[in-house]
Amino acid sequence: MLDIRLFREHPEMVKAGFQKMGTDPGLVDRVRHLDERIRTLKLEAETRKATLNAESKAMGRSLSPEERETRRAALRALGDEISTLDAQRAELEKELQDILWIVPNLPDERVPVGQGEESNVVVRSFGEPRTFEFAPRPHWEVGERLGILDIERGIKISGSRFYVLRGAGAALQRALITFMLDLHITQHGYTEVYPPFLVKEQCLWGTGQLPKFADNQYHDAEEDYWLVPTAEVPVTNLHRDEILDATQLPLHYVAYTPCFRREKMSAGRDVRGIKRGHQFDKVELVKLCTPETSDAELETLTHNAEAVCRALELPYRVVLVCTGEKGDFNAIQYDIEVYAPASKGEEGGEWLEVSSCSNFRDFQARRANIRYRPAPGAKPEFVHTLNGSGLALPRVMIAILENYQNPDGSVTIPSVLRPYMHNQTVITA
RNA sequence: GGAGAGAUGGCUGAGUGGUCGAAAGCGGCUGCCUGCUAAGCAGUUGUAGUCCGAUUAAGGGCUACCCCGGGUUCGAAUCCCGGUCUCUCCGCCA
Structure with missing residues (x-):
């Protein structure tokens, strides 16, 4: 497996390696796109999780019963939002991982390039x-x-x-x-x-x-x-x-x-x-x-x-x-x-x-x-x-x-x- | 094959719904002390990701991780379901 950071930081190098190995260099762009989407979704979910965690903690302290009920509904909605974001991300992560599992290693410069x-x-x-x-x-x-x-x-x-x-x-x-x-x-x-x-x-x-x-x-x-x-x-x-x-x-x-x-x-x-x-x-x-x-x-x-x-x-x-x-x-x-x-x-x-x-x-x-x-x-x-x-x-x-x-x-x-x-x-x- | 027990940080081992990333001890690191070592005293000590910071600093915020995967819940190490692994006893067997 290649380091995902190679795709982020040296995409041209990875593409050149793929080219030599007869692997579609377009996969590099696909990986980068997935990676970016995943990171965005993760950030969005984590921001919401931070809120949810803080609010939930507060709830453990504040004891006003009817206020609890109203908050509960709001938090539940927030929880659902997080689930949706996580599900979307999991799907993309699977796609990314499937690619990373099969992608070849980058050949050493000394390796002769050729088919047979x-x-x-x-x-x-x-x-x-x-x-x-x-x-x-x-x-x-x-x-x-x-x-x-x-x-x-x-x-x-x-x-x-x-x-x-x-x-x-x-x-x-x-x-x-x-x-x-x-x-x-x-x-x-x-x-x-x-x-x-x-x-x-x-x-x-x-x-x-x-x-x-x-x-x-x-x-x-x-x-x-x-x-x-x-x-x-x-x-x-x-x-x-x-x-x-x-x-x-x-x-x-x-x-x-x-x-x-x-x-x-x-x-x-x-x-x-x-x-x-x-x-x-x-x-x-x-x-x-x-x-x-x-x-x-x-x-x-x-x-x-x-x-x-x-x-x-x-x-x-x-x-x-x-x-x-x-x-x-x-x-x-x-x-x-x-x-x-x-x-x-x-x-x-x-x-x-x-x-x-x-x-x-x-x-x-x-x-x-x-x-x-x-x-x-x-x-x-x-x-x-x-x-x-x-x-x-x-x-x-x-x-x-x-x-x-x-x-x-x-x-x-x-x-x-x-x-x-x-x-x-x-x-x- | 039958019956049972368990899985928590580097290790031992607490913890049965909220302030628990997690007590305590051991180990590690730092300092003090000491001629040196040991002992003693004080402090410190998980991993990964991400954001802020001056683009690779110090430091700080957030997220995830208490075997794995689901579920319940505003909230799970803790409750429920499924799985994996380990151990003990019995049976069988090279």
């Missing part, structure tokens, strides 16, 4: 896509041949976009999760968090999934629980409605959770293999910090996520995502993409997004009401929030199965994972 992928900027890369002396197989073939990935049975028991890992496949994923957690905890100084996977609706408003992306969320109507679409939701909301002490910041959290997404928007896309499922695992990095440090925190967060790719020796690149492709609510977003040489089957390889590292500045903090006190006694300010995957499991699995495959169909286990897999070095059928 071609406007993204590769800021750095690591490793070279491997050259194969044989035709690399896509991961679903590699996995099925080794008996570690069972897509057919996933579909049987749960439907499309579900799969089963077995044996070394399940072990490999578990090893990755533990390895990533250990790396971020011991090397990068994050605190491990194990949050609930079911949350209240309010949490999804706090981080921005609601109301705009309600379509993508799983929801248990009976108990009114929502399945987390990412650990970002429960972990960022840990400090909802809190005022943190400046000395507590920055907070660096790492959490492993499954993620649940309905993927209605991408119906029919990426249905092959395990690239996009309704349920997937993820290790997520979340930071809360002061405004002064959030830019630097994004850089380290991104590097921390990249460190996983480096350790696994997977070729990757870091992309500064353009206005048209980035999330609406962050100010700036880096994607980390690993190369999967056979992920598109006959068509060859592709860069797979394994992490989006974003700085939301105070946008989520304002929604979730997460503040901090810059100094003892000072007024609370909103914190800045950041997050990024470190990393998403299925796509890392894809990259490993495809990059580490051998001509005989076996898959070499990346050396950093071997201690987590009883020193196994290769997965064979």
